[in-house]
Amino acid sequence: MSKKQSKQYDRPLPINIINLPVVTHNPISWIWCLGSYVKQWFQLKQSVVDIQYCDGIFKVSGSHYMNEVWNSGFIGKGILSRSEPTWLHRTRRRLGLDPLFDESGRLLLTNEETVQIRREERKKFKLKREELEAQENYFKTTGDMTSLQKVTKLKRILIEDNKQLQRKPLRELIMENYSVAGDKKEQTRADSALFIDETHIKDLEYLQLMPVEALFLSFCFGSKVNDFDLFQLFQLCMNRSLEVDNSFILLYMVYHHYKSHGWCVKSGTKFGSDFLLYRRGPPFQHAEFAVLVQPDYKPSDSPSNEWIDISAISRVVGGVNKTLLLTYVTQPTKDAFQQALTMFSESPTPHSLRNLLELYHIDEFIYRRWLPSRNRA
Numbered sequence: 122m123s124k125k126q127s128k129q130y131d132r133p134l135p136i137n138i139i140n141l142p143v144v145t146h147n148p149i150s151w152i153w154c155l156g157s158y159v160k161q162w163f164q165l166k167q168s169v170v171d172i173q174y175c176d177g178i179f180k181v182s183g184s185h186y187m188n189e190v191w192n193s194g195f196i197g198k199g200i201l202s203r204s205e206p207t208w209l210h211r212t213r214r215r216l217g218l219d220p221l222f223d224e225s226g227r228l229l230l231t232n233e234e235t236v237q238i239r240r241e242e243r244k245k246f247k248l249k250r251e252e253l254e255a256q257e258n259y260f261k262t263t264g265d266m267t268s269l270q271k272v273t274k275l276k277r278i279l280i281e282d283n284k285q286l287q288r289k290p291l292r293e294l295i296m297e298n299y300s301v302a303g304d305k306k307e308q309t310r311a312d313s314a315l316f317i318d319e320t321h322i323k324d325l326e327y328l329q330l331m332p333v334e335a336l337f338l339s340f341c342f343g344s345k346v347n348d349f350d351l352f353q354l355f356q357l358c359m360n361r362s363l364e365v366d367n368s369f370i371l372l373y374m375v376y377h378h379y380k381s382h383g384w385c386v387k388s389g390t391k392f393g394s395d396f397l398l399y400r401r402g403p404p405f406q407h408a409e410f411a412v413l414v415q416p417d418y419k420p421s422d423s424p425s426n427e428w429i430d431i432s433a434i435s436r437v438v439g440g441v442n443k444t445l446l447l448t449y450v451t452q453p454t455k456d457a458f459q460q461a462l463t464m465f466s467e468s469p470t471p472h473s474l475r476n477l478l479e480l481y482h483i484d485e486f487i488y489r490r491w492l493p494s495r496n497r498a
Contacts, residue, residue, distance in 0.1 A: 135193035352469035
């Protein structure tokens with residue numbers, strides 16, 4: 122991770138801080154402080170991000186606003202990217218509009234492009250290795266020991282070269298195996314519909330937010346979602362079912378809990394969990410924990426194989442070097458919930474929503490497999 126990227130992702134939350142000069146003992150510095158404050162305040166006022174709700178999706182559009190949300194805590198997901206919204210940069214580079222290197226020779230690849238190049242190299246290595254292994258098996262069956270020794274030596278060399286390739290700087294790898302930019306003449310024929318003019322293309326990507334992320338940004342940082350007030354947004358997220366054990370409010374309580382403790386919280390759907398917890402964020406390292414949200418009680422008609430399901434999820438999570446975290450949400454009584462909900466509907470302010478959320482309580486347990494052969498005394 123470069124210093125520029127570390128600075129780019131230095132804010133864990135979308136909170137802007139006004140930096141003022143330290144020296145304030147001189148009257149001239151007071152004028153400097155005032156000018157700096159006004160300038161930065163105006164910039165912060167312009168950076169407020171509004172969220173759109175359309176067709177059941179919360180989204181942020183526009184490259185500047187998408188980057189503002191993503192760079193401030195890795196909130197949301199680019200619909201045409203793995204996570205960070207980089208489709209526009211990748212497409213411009215593919216069409217030959219942007220170079221791979223800046224004027225100083227620094228590599229401009231996105232994280233997604235870097236991963237793709239490394240994967241292509243691993244794919245080439247695996248194909249060559251499979252070809253040599255097939256030859257090995259053939260010579261073993263035919264008894265041709267001379268040819269077998271040659272193939273075995275070639276396989277050993279291939280494995281050693283691959284180890285060196287993994288340590289090779291990405292810049293050298295690209296210069297040797299990839300073109301610096303796409304072929305503009307060839308690409309524009311297939312992608313002519315994307316072009317606005319000769320140097321600009323349409324940005325088809327938007328940043329999709331989970332409902333818990335949309336409510337978090339609106340509740341904590343004042344982001345507007347269409348023309349909804351806070352209570353209307355809360356109703357929308359809960360699918361108009363304002364019950365004390367609504368699954369959304371349980372998910373939001375857990376999301377807000379870990380976000381307020383400094384964790385980067387992302388969706389855990391691909392690992393069968395509700396959330397993933399990162400110490401800093403996806404560009405820096407893999408997630409350490411997978412979170413499974415559990416209510417403090419189960420209805421009488423709930424499935425009886427709950428712990429079998431948890432064990433299955435634990436095996437999936439353990440296979441990718443993550444720890445399963447069971448987060449139980451203790452719910453208030455229905456009367457207390459309805460009273461706080463009524464006050465929130467009459468006064469849809471962050472203070473009223475905070476009073477409602479404070480009725481819930483969270484407990485956490487780490488789930489690990491117990492192996493008799495490893496854990497005996």
